[in-house]
Amino acid sequence: MAKKFTTPYEVAYYDGDITRKMTIPAMLAVVIKTSEEQSDALERGSDFVASFGLGWVITNYEIHITRLPKVGEKLAVTTQAMSYNKYFCYRNFWIHDEAGNECVLIKSTFVLMDKENRKMSSVLPEIIEPYESEKIKKIYRGEKIEKVENGEFLPYRVRYFDIDGNQHVNNAIYFNWLLDVLGYDFLSTHEPTFINVKFDKEVEYGQVVESHYEMVDTEEGKMTRHEIRINDQTYCEANMKWKKSE
Numbered sequence: 001m002a003k004k005f006t007t008p009y010e011v012a013y014y015d016g017d018i019t020r021k022m023t024i025p026a027m028l029a030v031v032i033k034t035s036e037e038q039s040d041a042l043e044r045g046s047d048f049v050a051s052f053g054l055g056w057v058i059t060n061y062e063i064h065i066t067r068l069p070k071v072g073e074k075l076a077v078t079t080q081a082m083s084y085n086k087y088f089c090y091r092n093f094w095i096h097d098e099a100g101n102e103c104v105l106i107k108s109t110f111v112l113m114d115k116e117n118r119k120m121s122s123v124l125p126e127i128i129e130p131y132e133s134e135k136i137k138k139i140y141r142g143e144k145i146e147k148v149e150n151g152e153f154l155p156y157r158v159r160y161f162d163i164d165g166n167q168h169v170n171n172a173i174y175f176n177w178l179l180d181v182l183g184y185d186f187l188s189t190h191e192p193t194f195i196n197v198k199f200d201k202e203v204e205y206g207q208v209v210e211s212h213y214e215m216v217d218t219e220e221g222k223m224t225r226h227e228i229r230i231n232d233q234t235y236c237e238a239n240m241k242w243k244k245s246e
Helices: 025-041 046-050 125-131 169-179
Strands: 002-010 054-063 073-082 089-097 100-113 152-157 191-199 208-218 221-230 233-242
Touching: 002 025, 025 046, 025 073, 025 089, 025 100, 025 169, 046 054, 073 125, 152 169, 169 191, 169 208, 169 221, 169 233
Parallel strands: none
Antiparallel strands: 002 073, 054 100, 054 191, 073 089, 089 100, 152 208, 191 233, 208 221, 221 233
C-alpha cells in the first residue's frame, strides 16, 4: 500500500476570506506543500525530479468538501500517492479537524512534464518507486465537466507573480479567476461542496484570459460552470456545486 504522510497545520488569518473560512487557493497551497514535504522525506523532491529535466504538473482536481476549515483551526493534512500508470499519477489529500472529522477530500491527477519541450513525459520508476504506489493500467476519468452555454465573463491579465517555478500560471491563480467572477454577494453567502476542475493548456505571462461562467439551479442547489479561455480556446474548465453558508 502507498505510504501516507501527515503534517499539522493551523489556519492563518491570511488563509481565510471575509467569512473567516479557508479559501480554495490557500487550501491547495497547503496540501501541495504537504506532498512536497513527503517527496523531500523520500528524497524525491523537486531538485531530484529536475535532474531528469522534468517537473510535476497538476491536470485535475476533484474536491469534496464537507465543510471549509476556519481561521485559527488546527488541522491534520494527509496525502497518499495512490496509484499510477504510464503517464498519470493519482494522489489523494485529506484534511481533518482536531476531532478527527474529515473536512475535505481532494483527488488529484499529476503528470511529469519535460521542461524543455513542454510535453508530457512517461512516469519514471526512479521517481515513483519510493512512494509504493500501485501500478495500474486504467486511466481514471472523473465526472464529466459541463460546458458554459450562455455565460458571462470578465478579463484578467496574467501578472509576473502569477507564474511559478514551472514557468506557467500557478494552479491556485486559476481559482482566483474562476471564483472572482461570481461576485461578493454570492461568495459571501455560499460555499462550495464539490469542485471538479481540469487544466487543459498552459497560460503564459502577459496573456489576457477570459473567465467565463454561468449559474444554474439543480435539485441539490446552485451549480456554476466555468471556463478560462483565450481567443476562444479553452485553457481550464470547471464545475462547482454550492450550498448556502451557515
